[in-house]
Amino acid sequence: MRRFGTLFCAFSVFQLIGGPLVALQAVAWVRMAIAYSQTEGIGAGIKKTFDGEHPCPICKAIAKKTSTQQNETANLSLAKIYLQCPKSRTRLFPPAEYWLQSAPDIVRAGTVVKPLLQPPRIG
Numbered sequence: 001m002r003r004f005g006t007l008f009c010a011f012s013v014f015q016l017i018g019g020p021l022v023a024l025q026a027v028a029w030v031r032m033a034i035a036y037s038q039t040e041g042i043g044a045g046i047k048k049t050f051d052g053e054h055p056c057p058i059c060k061a062i063a064k065k066t067s068t069q070q071n072e073t074a075n076l077s078l079a080k081i082y083l084q085c086p087k088s089r090t091r092l093f094p095p096a097e098y099w100l101q102s103a104p105d106i107v108r109a110g111t112v113v114k115p116l117l118q119p120p121r122i123g
Helices: 002-016 019-040 042-050 057-078
Strands: none
Touching (some): 002 019
């Protein structure tokens, strides 16, 4: 059961950060590199894959999906509700009588009171 929970959490995080689109983009790049390398050589194929001027249909679909997700996120941020608490002044009134208005004589005299238990000594 614990492994299932861990696997489920990992899959959820993968889904939330856009993992499926990243994986699909990686597959598209590999396919493009293979296709371009067969006709023009490895160096030119890799350069043509990553220059951005020769996108494949999968890359175009991923770009479209990414732009629609960004637009949805922008619209979501505009729809946020900001809750604010109104400012109010709080006045504190001290009590009229307090049971400890004056310190005892022993404290005022500066007398040192030894603790009941002595702290442990090291060494």
